[in-house]
Amino acid sequence: MKNPVIAFLGNPNVGKTSLFNRITKLHQHVGNYPGITVEKRDGSVKANGKTYRIIDLPGTYTLFPTSMDEEIVYNVLADSENPAHPDLVVVVAEPNNIKRSIVLYQQARELGVPAIFVVNMIDEADAKGIDIDYQKLEAYLHTKVYTTDARNGKGIAQLIQAFDQRPGYFPGQFEVDSTYKIALEEAKKSFPLHTEYQTWQFIAQEHVSFLTKEQRQTLIDIREKYQLSSNILQQTEAIKRNTKIEEDLKTIILQKDNHHLHRTNKIDKVLLHPVWGYIIFFLLLFLVFQLVFILSEPIMDWIDENFSSLIDYTAGVLPEGPLSDLLTQGILAGIGGIIIFVPQIAILFLLISLMEETGYMSRVVFLMDRWLRPYGLNGKSVIPLMSGVGCAVPAIMAARNIENTKERLVTMLVTPFMTCAARLPIYVVLISLVIPNETFLGFGLQGLVLNLLYILGVVAALLSAAVLNKIIKNQHRSFLIFELPSYKTPDWRNVGMNMWEKTAGFLFGAGKIILAMAVILWVLGNFGPNDKFSNAEEYVQQANPTLSEAELDEETASFRLEHSFLGYMGMGIEPLVRPLGYDWKMGIGLISSFAAREVFVGTMATVYSLGEEIDPDDDEERETLLSRMRSEINRNTGRPSYNLASGISLLLFYAFAMQCMSTIAIMKRETGSWKWTLIQTVMMTGIAYIVALIAYQLLK
Amino acid sequence: MQKSFSLDLLEVGERATIQQLDSSELPSKFYEMGLLPGTVVEIKHKAPFHGPIGLQISNSNLLIAIRKSEALHIFVEK
Numbered sequence: 001m002k003n004p005v006i007a008f009l010g011n012p013n014v015g016k017t018s019l020f021n022r023i024t025k026l027h028q029h030v031g032n033y034p035g036i037t038v039e040k041r042d043g044s045v046k047a048n049g050k051t052y053r054i055i056d057l058p059g060t061y062t063l064f065p066t067s068m069d070e071e072i073v074y075n076v077l078a079d080s081e082n083p084a085h086p087d088l089v090v091v092v093a094e095p096n097n098i099k100r101s102i103v104l105y106q107q108a109r110e111l112g113v114p115a116i117f118v119v120n121m122i123d124e125a126d127a128k129g130i131d132i133d134y135q136k137l138e139a140y141l142h143t144k145v146y147t148t149d150a151r152n153g154k155g156i157a158q159l160i161q162a163f164d165q166r167p168g169y170f171p172g173q174f175e176v177d178s179t180y181k182i183a184l185e186e187a188k189k190s191f192p193l194h195t196e197y198q199t200w201q202f203i204a205q206e207h208v209s210f211l212t213k214e215q216r217q218t219l220i221d222i223r224e225k226y227q228l229s230s231n232i233l234q235q236t237e238a239i240k241r242n243t244k245i246e247e248d249l250k251t252i253i254l255q256k257d258n259h260h261l262h263r264t265n266k267i268d269k270v271l272l273h274p275v276w277g278y279i280i281f282f283l284l285l286f287l288v289f290q291l292v293f294i295l296s297e298p299i300m301d302w303i304d305e306n307f308s309s310l311i312d313y314t315a316g317v318l319p320e321g322p323l324s325d326l327l328t329q330g331i332l333a334g335i336g337g338i339i340i341f342v343p344q345i346a347i348l349f350l351l352i353s354l355m356e357e358t359g360y361m362s363r364v365v366f367l368m369d370r371w372l373r374p375y376g377l378n379g380k381s382v383i384p385l386m387s388g389v390g391c392a393v394p395a396i397m398a399a400r401n402i403e404n405t406k407e408r409l410v411t412m413l414v415t416p417f418m419t420c421a422a423r424l425p426i427y428v429v430l431i432s433l434v435i436p437n438e439t440f441l442g443f444g445l446q447g448l449v450l451n452l453l454y455i456l457g458v459v460a461a462l463l464s465a466a467v468l469n470k471i472i473k474n475q476h477r478s479f480l481i482f483e484l485p486s487y488k489t490p491d492w493r494n495v496g497m498n499m500w501e502k503t504a505g506f507l508f509g510a511g512k513i514i515l516a517m518a519v520i521l522w523v524l525g526n527f528g529p530n531d532k533f534s535n536a537e538e539y540v541q542q543a544n545p546t547l548s549e550a551e552l553d554e555e556t557a558s559f560r561l562e563h564s565f566l567g568y569m570g571m572g573i574e575p576l577v578r579p580l581g582y583d584w585k586m587g588i589g590l591i592s593s594f595a596a597r598e599v600f601v602g603t604m605a606t607v608y609s610l611g612e613e614i615d616p617d618d619d620e621e622r623e624t625l626l627s628r629m630r631s632e633i634n635r636n637t638g639r640p641s642y643n644l645a646s647g648i649s650l651l652l653f654y655a656f657a658m659q660c661m662s663t664i665a666i667m668k669r670e671t672g673s674w675k676w677t678l679i680q681t682v683m684m685t686g687i688a689y690i691v692a693l694i695a696y697q698l699l700k
Numbered sequence: 701m702q703k704s705f706s707l708d709l710l711e712v713g714e715r716a717t718i719q720q721l722d723s724s725e726l727p728s729k730f731y732e733m734g735l736l737p738g739t740v741v742e743i744k745h746k747a748p749f750h751g752p753i754g755l756q757i758s759n760s761n762l763l764i765a766i767r768k769s770e771a772l773h774i775f776v777e778k
Contacts, residue, residue, distance in 0.1 A: 483765075
């Protein structure tokens with residue numbers, strides 16, 4: 001027998017996810033709805049002698065979708081063929097806005113889904129000055145009403161007991177206007193198996209994705225024939241329902257003074273202040289990034305050390321040979337390169353989810369909308385853009401709650417310009433190579449350059465947004481409406497959960513690709529297409545018969561690399577990168593880091609230490625690598641490979657280029673089209689090439 | 701005074717009753733979030749340089765933020 005499916009439905013900020021976490025504990029996973037990347041929280045709980053599958057639907061105010069998240073909710077509830085279609089819906093409300101939750105509840109019931117009603121955060125009801133007559137409410141809703149408090153677990157057990165209820169009869173609470181009756185009757189003929197309200201929903205929505213093309217055409221024809229605008233139909237329903245519920249609730253819910261909001265208003269007087277609000281926001285932003293780097297540093301050092309010793313140990317235990325090399329230099333080094341980013345990403349998402357949980361993130365949207373709108377972005381774009389400093393992959397996913405298709409697209413297209421954590425190692429290595437360690441106006445010059453690169457990322461994102469804003473046509477009017485939830489102390493369970501999900505997403509999602517690339521790279525660098533690779537020693541000896549043994553070894557290693565697959569690839573793209581001031585070895589770095597930017601440093605280490613015993617994780621030996629890179633001569637120009645001009649050019653290239661396969665993959669999934677993904681890749685890499693070219697030609 | 705004017709003209713701290721929304725200009729989400737005719741709203745915050753407006757919907761004690769460009773299409777009476 002199929003496990004019963006229980007779906008949690010509710011407005012944002014009602015503590016729905018806290019409730020979900022409480023009930024499923026750790027028996028949950030986050031996946032994606034098939035075909036589209038809307039996060040699907042799926043869990044299970046064993047109770048009443050069976051296993052229930054629990055789905056936490058994205059928060060929504062209505063079943064008329066205006067964003068992708070909301071469309072999912074509608075599809076799951078309205079389409080009985082949907083694999084997530086629930087046997088029972090749990091409508092979650094909070095004492096403060098029961099009215100809006102009832103709208104959702106009625107809509108679900110009238111679509112024909114059985115539902116029970118939960119008032120969560122019940123401990124706040126007193127603070128919020130609310131008095132509810134539960135008996136009357138149950139009679140009004142024709143279902144059982146439960147009260148819970150997800151933060152302390154109150155009422156959870158009773159709620160789980162209720163999972164077997166299937167409330168049946170529900171009288172429609174929404175009467176279709178007589179003006180629309182004829183249209184509705186006509187539509188009903190085409191949908192004989194659906195309820196009246198389901199059919200009404202079909203007419204009142206522009207695009208119902210689970211209907212067939214013919215069915216959709218029928219609906220378009222009906223709307224045209226009767227000159228109906230779906231927006232107006234939806235508004236009619238909203239007004240009717242709200243007016244009626246408002247009237248009906250008068251005797252059920254008594255609302256006194258709201259102390260909660262007093263506190264929120266007081267805090268907002270400061271945090272939304274026209275001057276202080278911004279100062280505090282920028283201070284917080286500064287603090288967040290300081291914390292990300294300061295807190296993660298010791299952990300990263302620790303990981304670094306332990307991984308080096310692990311690699312050394314493995315190399316010592318295994319017999320020497322290609323297998324040992326693959327394991328240590330390919331796989332283990334690759335894993336190390338992924339894990340090293342985990343502390344930064346985890347801390348960033350810890351801080352971001354704290355801002356979300358407390359309710360501050362909405363204030364950021366409020367403060368920043370005015371400043372992002374001229375660039376065709378939206379106050380809500382702040383969250384993706386800010387997260388972009390960690391990693392573009394979760395950042396692009398964070399753009400989902402932007403309703404407007406165009407603003408969402410522009411946000412996703414420009415987010416990868418933000419300086420992500422993966423660019424940092426490249427910046428650090430390159431800066432220490434080409435920027436003198438001097439002070440400028442009392443600040444370290446190297447640090448200043450690093451700051452400039454971060455600012456450059458923001459500028460590039462905003463400017464390209466402004467340009468894209470002019471090019472892309474808008475399908476819908478741009479609008480912004482959002483709730484400023486009352487301030488709360490964060491639910492640590494949610495914060496922890498969120499942090500883990502985002503970090504795991506990076507570790508296992510992007511990590512896979514990075515690891516695969518590290519292995520492929522190792523193979524490409526350790527095998528060659530012809531005997532110049534396999535018999536390198538003979539070739540070198542023939543050309544220079546007078547070499548000492550040590551010199552011979554060194555020459556052989558470099559000759560071998562030159563004739564490996566990787567070497568040929570690097571030389572293959574050399575004509576393309578020569579105008580930017582790079583040689584074939586840097587070309588290898590560019591090719592390999594197309595998978596992920598952070599691969600660059602590892603590759604450089606491989607390229608310059610192939611055949612030698614250099615451990616790039618050891619400080620002293622890294623200095624060896626750096627000095628090795630410093631003394632490297634570009635054979636085209638006869639000057640050092642890493643001079644100021646080529647270094648700046650390389651920095652700029654990495655600042656702009658789309659060097660990340662994970663981002664490309666996520667863009668394809670999020671936009672659902674290769675078109676925008678390719679446009680983005682070409683745009684970014686094109687800009688990178690041109691800027692790097694100009695910089696090199698001016699500086700050389 | 702019984703003349704209706706657009707919501708953006710209200711100052712912070714002022715209360716007014718929504719008379720009507722220009723339904724062709726606003727998506728249904730505005731209604732669903734509680735901006736309905738007859739609702740009393742109080743302006744709580746205004747972001748500088750014509751930024752978003754924060755308002756409290758008094759019968760549900762919720763804080764909602766909208767842009768000035770949409771507030772232009774919401775008509776209120778004091």
